[in-house]
Amino acid sequence: MAIFSVFLFCLFASKLFFPLKSSIRKDRSLSSFSSALRMVPLTRVVRSQFTVLVRFLHSSVIRRPAGLPNEIPTMKTLREQMKRLVGASAAYGDAKVDHVFVEPLAKSQEELPAKRLYDSYDEALIPLRNDIGIREEYYNAFHHVRFGRLLEDLDMFAVWLTYKHAAANSKITEDSISPMAIVTGMVDRIDVETRQIPTDQDIRMRGLVTWVGESSAESLLLMEQERPGTDEWDKILEARFVLVARDPKHGRKAILPPLKPDGPDEEALHAASKANHRTRKQWQEESLFKLPPNQEETKIIHELFLQTVDPKESVFSTRTKPIDSVWLDEATLKNVHICHPQNRNIYGKVFGGFLMRNAFELAWSNAYMYCGSRPITMTVDDIKFRRPVDIGSLLLMSARLVYTEGPNMQMRVHAEVIDPATQKRETTNTFYFTFRDSTGKPVKRVIPKSYSDAMLYLTGRRHYGASKHYQRLIALTKPDSVEFDATPTTAAVKRQA
Numbered sequence: 001m002a003i004f005s006v007f008l009f010c011l012f013a014s015k016l017f018f019p020l021k022s023s024i025r026k027d028r029s030l031s032s033f034s035s036a037l038r039m040v041p042l043t044r045v046v047r048s049q050f051t052v053l054v055r056f057l058h059s060s061v062i063r064r065p066a067g068l069p070n071e072i073p074t075m076k077t078l079r080e081q082m083k084r085l086v087g088a089s090a091a092y093g094d095a096k097v098d099h100v101f102v103e104p105l106a107k108s109q110e111e112l113p114a115k116r117l118y119d120s121y122d123e124a125l126i127p128l129r130n131d132i133g134i135r136e137e138y139y140n141a142f143h144h145v146r147f148g149r150l151l152e153d154l155d156m157f158a159v160w161l162t163y164k165h166a167a168a169n170s171k172i173t174e175d176s177i178s179p180m181a182i183v184t185g186m187v188d189r190i191d192v193e194t195r196q197i198p199t200d201q202d203i204r205m206r207g208l209v210t211w212v213g214e215s216s217a218e219s220l221l222l223m224e225q226e227r228p229g230t231d232e233w234d235k236i237l238e239a240r241f242v243l244v245a246r247d248p249k250h251g252r253k254a255i256l257p258p259l260k261p262d263g264p265d266e267e268a269l270h271a272a273s274k275a276n277h278r279t280r281k282q283w284q285e286e287s288l289f290k291l292p293p294n295q296e297e298t299k300i301i302h303e304l305f306l307q308t309v310d311p312k313e314s315v316f317s318t319r320t321k322p323i324d325s326v327w328l329d330e331a332t333l334k335n336v337h338i339c340h341p342q343n344r345n346i347y348g349k350v351f352g353g354f355l356m357r358n359a360f361e362l363a364w365s366n367a368y369m370y371c372g373s374r375p376i377t378m379t380v381d382d383i384k385f386r387r388p389v390d391i392g393s394l395l396l397m398s399a400r401l402v403y404t405e406g407p408n409m410q411m412r413v414h415a416e417v418i419d420p421a422t423q424k425r426e427t428t429n430t431f432y433f434t435f436r437d438s439t440g441k442p443v444k445r446v447i448p449k450s451y452s453d454a455m456l457y458l459t460g461r462r463h464y465g466a467s468k469h470y471q472r473l474i475a476l477t478k479p480d481s482v483e484f485d486a487t488p489t490t491a492a493v494k495r496q497a
Contacts, residue, residue, distance in 0.1 A: 062206055062222055063265060065118055072125040072204060075153050076134075078160055085163060085178050086347070105179050105247050106255045109214060114260035117208050117269055120165035120219075124157055126203040129226070135199050145197035147377055148360045150223065150236075152353030155184055157205050158219040158241035165209040165217060166245065166256055180254035181246045184352045185216060187383035188240040188276060189466075194225065195376055197236060201226045204233060211273030215245045215253035218273045239380075240276060248347075283382075288455045297461075301454045304447055325445040326370075328453040331401035333366035339393045350389035355415060359383075359397060359431040363411040366399040367435040370409065371443045375435035378408070379467035383431045393417045395428070402460030404446050407437040410460040410467075432460075434467040 106112050128135045128145075140146040162182045164172055197203075207221035219241045224233035245254035261270040285291075293301065308319045321327060337358060345351040360380070367375040389395060396416050403410035413431040418424070437443055448454040 061265065061268075062121075062208065062220065064123075064206070065121055068123070072123045075124050075126055075156065075205075078124050079156060081172065082156070082160055082163065085172060085176055086181065087177055109255055109258045112255065112257040114258045115165055115209075116262045117210055117259060117266040118262075120161050120209040122157075122161060122164055122207065124153075124160075124205045126153065126205075128199055129202045139199055142374070143199065145199055145203070147197075147364075148357030150197075150203075151190075151356040151360055151380070152351070153205065154190070154221055154223065154239050154241070155187075155351075155353035155356060157207065158221060158239075159184060159243060161207050161209055161219045161221075162217050162243040162245070162256075165212070179247075181248045181347060182243050183246065183347070183388075184385050185242045185244040186385060187356070187380060188218070188242055188280065189379065189381035190237055190239040191379055191467075192237045192377050194234065194236040197225065201228060203236070208269075209259070210269045211277055212256050212259045213277075215256060217243050217245070217256055218276065219243060220269065220273065240273075242280075288459055293455075293458055297458050300461075301448070301458070304454075304457075308447060308449075319449060322445070322447060325447045326401075328400070328402065328446045328448045328457060329450070331366070331370060331446050332398060333362060333369065334396065334398045335362055337395040337397070339389055339391055339395055341391050344391055347388075348391065350391065350393070350395075352385055355385075355389065355395075355429055356383060356431070359399070359413040359415060359429065360433060362397050362399045363413050363431065363433045364435065366401060367409050367411055367433075370401055371407075371437040373437055373439050375409065376438050377433070378436055379434040381432050381434075381463060381467060383429065385429055387426065387428050389415075389417055389428050394420060396425075400456065401446050402456045403464050404443050405464060406442045407440050408464065408468075409435045409437070409443060410464040411435060412456065412460060412463075432463045434464060 126134065126138070128138060138145050138149050159182050163178055166178065166180060166182070167176060202225070204224050204226070205221055206224070207219055209217050210220045211218040221239040221241065223236040223239070225236055226232075227234050245256050246252070247254040259270065261267040292298075307322050309316060310318070310320065335358075339350045343351055343354040360377075364375060364377070394417065396418055397413055398415075399411055399413045401409055402412045411433045413429075413433070414427065415429040415431070416425045416427045446457070448457040
């Protein structure tokens with residue numbers, strides 16, 4: 001297959017090069033290549049070969065190591081094992097983590113043996129098919145899997161993989177106790193490929209640690225669902241989490257074992273994660289909190305501003321909302337949570353998965369109210385955990401629609417804790433979600449009114465642009481998937497919550 005694909009590439013290089021040249025010059029990513037490929041007049045056979053190439057490069061290939069037992073541990077089993085691993089107490093009144101009798105942590109990576117990527121590989125099962133009790137926990141109101149529950153499981157599993165990487169010999173037994181605390185630092189991105197997830201088939205998570213800094217690591221996770229009547233598993237989503245290791249006894253960072261890729265498969269996964277790390281740093285450096293909007297973005301904001309004023313009146317202060325649009329600050333939905341101990345993690349703080357689930361469901365509800373039809377979840381990205389949330393906190397979440405394009409909606413959720421006595425507020429999390437109107441019809445535009453709203457609009461536009469690239473890759477290789485562009489699609493779109 002690979003030889004045939006290379007042959008076809010050489011055969012049609014002259015047809016490909018010039019149409020793709022301008023696009024790739026602007027954006028040297030695989031996403032721009034796949035987008036430009038749609039415009040090239042190739043035969044169906046040739047296009048299918050390039051589809052194979054793009055799909056191979058886009059999808060992270062995690063092979064199941066030989067010798068693994070056929071029985072996959074359930075998420076419930078891993079959750080209980082992780083509680084023992086950190087010494088967490090079962091009762092809330094005694095909720096603490098005991099690290100007193102654990103060996104001291106390393107002071108540098110030179111003291112620790114290097115690990116292979118696949119040393120941290122593991123799997124976990126959500127047994128929906130035969131466990132009615134578990135299935136009941138995952139139902140949503142539309143008789144499909146509740147996506148927010150899957151976010152909770154992904155968060156837990158990503159942490160578990162990093163613990164496994166840090167463990168001696170990468171093995172965790174019932175007697176193991178970890179000297180460090182590992183928490184979620186951010187969710188880099190989650191790209192959803194299956195829009196409608198049935199509740200009557202098992203779901204499997206697989207993953208491994210693919211990049212390690214000094215005290216942080218990136219875990220790559222695949223979530224798949226069993227195909228009825230076969231031994232095959234269909235991909236639901238791909239996720240990348242960044243985890244942080246802490247020394248709980250001394251309140252400082254903990255050192256993680258270094259990674260040493262072994263073989264071409266591990267080298268490819270490691271290279272992709274290193275590229276993600278560089279991209280994250282670049283995004284931070286180009287943040288609108290540090291740099292002004294670029295020339296294109298400045299032009300966009302000015303054009304939007306001109307649409308809200310009457311040039312004949314020569315008055316900038318009088319603003320008029322354009323037809324079929326909504327002021328950005330009005331496209332907001334809020335709620336408040338009292339953080340009860342039932343939602344605590346193994347360290348006695350509010351569980352990150354609980355925050356993700358509630359942020360997602362608030363954003364989804366806002367998108368539903370805005371477009372009037374059940375929105376499709378496309379992408380989750382750039383979820384940042386800035387500080388832990390204590391039990392007993394009042395947590396305010398605000399979901400704001402910050403960018404629209406055709407039927408697509410970019411939602412930002414801001415979470416903050418409030419001290420009722422002092423009225424002091426502190427940001428704990430930010431979340432970004434991309435949704436699409438399930439009817440494929442364009443939604444009303446959001447228009448920024450103030451400068452701060454304009455910065456939110458541009459930030460949302462940047463996040464939407466990144467999501468759009470990844471979803472186009474998925475659409476390129478799945479004929480029945482949703483087209484991720486600004487024009488209404490004529491294809492039937494499956495509804496999903």
